[in-house]
Amino acid sequence: MPDLLQERTDKQQPVNADMKMPDLGLTVADYILKLLVNWGISRIYGVIGDANLLLLDAISRQRDIRYIPFLDENAAALAASADAKLSGGVGAVIGTSGPGLVNMLNGLGDAFADRVGVLAITGQVDAPKIGLHTKQYVQQQLTVAPLAAFSELLAHPDALPGLLQHCLIMSSLQGAVTHLSIPKLMFAEKVKGAVLPYSAHLHQPLLAPEKEVEEVFHLMAAAIRPMLLIGGGVYGAEPDTKVFAEEMGAAVATTMPAKHLFPNSHPLYAGGLGLAGSEATSLLMRESDLIIILGATWWPEEFTPQGVNMIQIDAARENIGIGHGLLRGLVGDLRDIMPRLASMAKRRKKNEEAKSAWKQRISEVRNVWSERLEQETTQAGSPLAPQRIMRDLSESIPGNAIIAVDTGDHSIWFNRCFDNRGQRLLLSGRWRTLGFALPAAIAAKHAFPDQPVVAIAGDGGVVQTIMELKTAAAQSIPLVLVVINNNAYAIEKNRMELTGLDTIGSKLDNPDFVRLAEALGGIGFRAHTSEELRSCMEKALQSDKPVLIDVSASSPTVPHSKI
Structure with a gap:
């Protein structure tokens, strides 16, 4: 029998030189x-x-x-x-x-x-x-x-x-x-x-060492006025995050995509962060002695304090420390880390007096903010104030719905005024392109056909992709598209007016959205009042076709507006 190894060595060929690909x-x-x-x-x-x-x-x-x-x-x-x-x-x-x-x-x-x-x-x-x-x-x-x-x-x-x-x-x-x-x-x-095949190890959880988690927790436990900023990385760890916040007596803010990850009605919840967020969040951040960032990268400098102690936890190490300094960073999967932190928080010896004082301050700031929102969201009249529209939508859209939010001033009013009851949000977070909501809603309905899907868009953004309503109709997709119609690129128009610029290009001569929806194979409704909007939403959510609701809206200037 020939010596194959010797033969290959003599020819100076790799051992597997004759191997053929499948x-x-x-x-x-x-x-x-x-x-x-x-x-x-x-x-x-x-x-x-x-x-x-x-x-x-x-x-x-x-x-x-x-x-x-x-x-x-x-x-x-x-x-x-x-x-x-x-x-x-x-x-x-x-x-x-x-x-x-x-x-x-x-x-x-x-x-x-x-x-x-x-x-x-x-x-x-x-x-x-x-x-x-x-x-x-x-x-x-x-x-x-x-x-x-x-x-x-x-x-x-x-x-x-x-x-x-x-x-x-x-x-x-x-x-x-x-x-x-x-x-x-x-x-x-x-x-x-x-x-x-897909290899499961590619998503093997990134487990932080216990020693590292304990060291980070000791820094957290030393805080008198802690605050959490929750991002999308908390998804899957919501219950433990809530327990951790309660045990720490921490104020809680969320990025807009993570709005559904913490109960908006919770007494520790301060709201969103940034231009579309709440003044309560910015105020409490300024008074906090430790901000704990959990799975978030959003840090708008105009609305966040400088020099405050921060701890950031994220599964992606490159996310940690973007745009701000840190007391400590921790790399790991929050679905693994949050149960451990919640358990440590339960066992720690608490300074009840300090915790009580901070919780009282959170309550005071939150109550002032809630009173302001109550005034904004109960405005009467037609066209409807966008704040009132968002309140009506928050009370009309089911808690298990997926909501795709387009880019525009309506997204600011949404994050400010919409009381999220578990609805999952889709948005164009950093790219902020017009026309996102309707294609996103179509994708959401394909991914979760048994859940209600609502797209909310402004009249300036919806025209970018409104022809895809025909796509939804052709595929028998029952979704609801709410068009906030104020006949303007409102953010731009208001900023131009504030600074004395000519408003060229900011005003819109819109088509009849109701007739357009019908021409594209859907159903069109029109709402001028709060009662009409709620009635339209009720009918739209029961339809087996895509429905467009054209809502007549005013265009007040967003707080803190500037060029």
């Missing part, structure tokens, strides 16, 4: 779908185009992934971003070359800014025409570079397994936008390589 007989398009299924992706949003027809054909031949067609790539990418925000996983969006990718950029910008994982796959012109003067060609890697953590052109089918897996890992772990461009005919070429 050949499952899959095309590029089929491989993409198989791997996405293995990673738990069950929805792809997109728009048809010449360069993705073969991928769409492959999608039509399988049942594990649902394709959700949109009318515009921007809206499709916004939906994928919203899907990722809801699921905590990876959103997927597809488009064509040239204008397809360029239209998609705004939606990818939302995912980039809010650090949620989105995988974009776009067709590219046929391989022999890449780099030449041909229709719809653009160098896609340069085009998407400011937004995508990774972007590559598939030059050979056998490179797909490694490239696609790399994209999914980066999007999943880093909350990154990743992108593959694929020459249009390559979708039909055969791939060699295994379809690897």
Whole structure:
């Protein structure tokens, strides 16, 4: 019998030189779908185009992934971003070359800014025409570079397994936008390589050492006037966070995306933070001797104190200390850390006198704030004050609903006045693009078909994506779109007036939104009074079609407005 080891050594070849890659007989398009299924992706949003027809054909031949067609790539990418925000996983969006990718950029910008994982796959012109003067060609890697953590052109089918897996890992772990461009005919070429499963270790909890947690807690326990700033990282640890706040006697503020993660009616709750937040939060932060930031990165300098002691806990170490100094940072999964902190808080020896004085101060500040909100949200008259609209909506929208909030002055009034009773929020947090709410609501309804979904948009923002109401109607999606109609880009108009600028470009000549909704296959209602708005919401939530409610609104100046 020949000595194989000696034979290979003589030829100076690696031991596995003759090993062949697995050949499952899959095309590029089929491989993409198989791997996405293995990673738990069950929805792809997109728009048809010449360069993705073969991928769409492959999608039509399988049942594990649902394709959700949109009318515009921007809206499709916004939906994928919203899907990722809801699921905590990876959103997927597809488009064509040239204008397809360029239209998609705004939606990818939302995912980039809010650090949620989105995988974009776009067709590219046929391989022999890449780099030449041909229709719809653009160098896609340069085009998407400011937004995508990774972007590559598939030059050979056998490179797909490694490239696609790399994209999914980066999007999943880093909350990154990743992108593959694929020459249009390559979708039909055969791939060699295994379809690897999602590996559970990728989301193995990051456990902080007990010694570190204890040291951080001792610093917390020394505070007389503690305050918590809660962000989205607390998701999954809400009960223990509430216990911790109560045991510490800490005031609580939330970022807007985390508004539903702490009971808004709780006596320790001060409200939001920033221009869209509450004055109570800013006042208590200024008086606090320790601010504990839990899973949040929002720190607007105009509304936050300087020089205060801060402790920040986050699963992403790069988030800690952004925009402010720290007494101490702690890296770890809050779902692991908060139960430990809550337990330590229960056992600690408390300074009841100091705790009582701080709780009394929180109550005083909160009561003053509540009285002010009561005055704002009970205003009568027509058109309706936006504060009154938000109160009516908070009392009309079910507690298990998902609410997609667009960008505009209505979002400020929403965070200020909406009493969240558990409704989960979707918003364009840092990108703050107009037109986010409706595509996000469509994605939410696909992800959670049994829950009510409401989109709230201003008249300036809704027109950016309102044609997607036809998408909702075509897909028989029952959602509610509330349009706050004040005939202006209100924030901009009010700021221009405050500073003596001409209000050019700020006033709107809106279409008849009710008739437009009907033309797009939905139902349209109009509300001029509080009673009409509540009645419209009741009917809309029972409809089996998408419903648009056009609410006549005034446009008061948001507090603290400036250019």
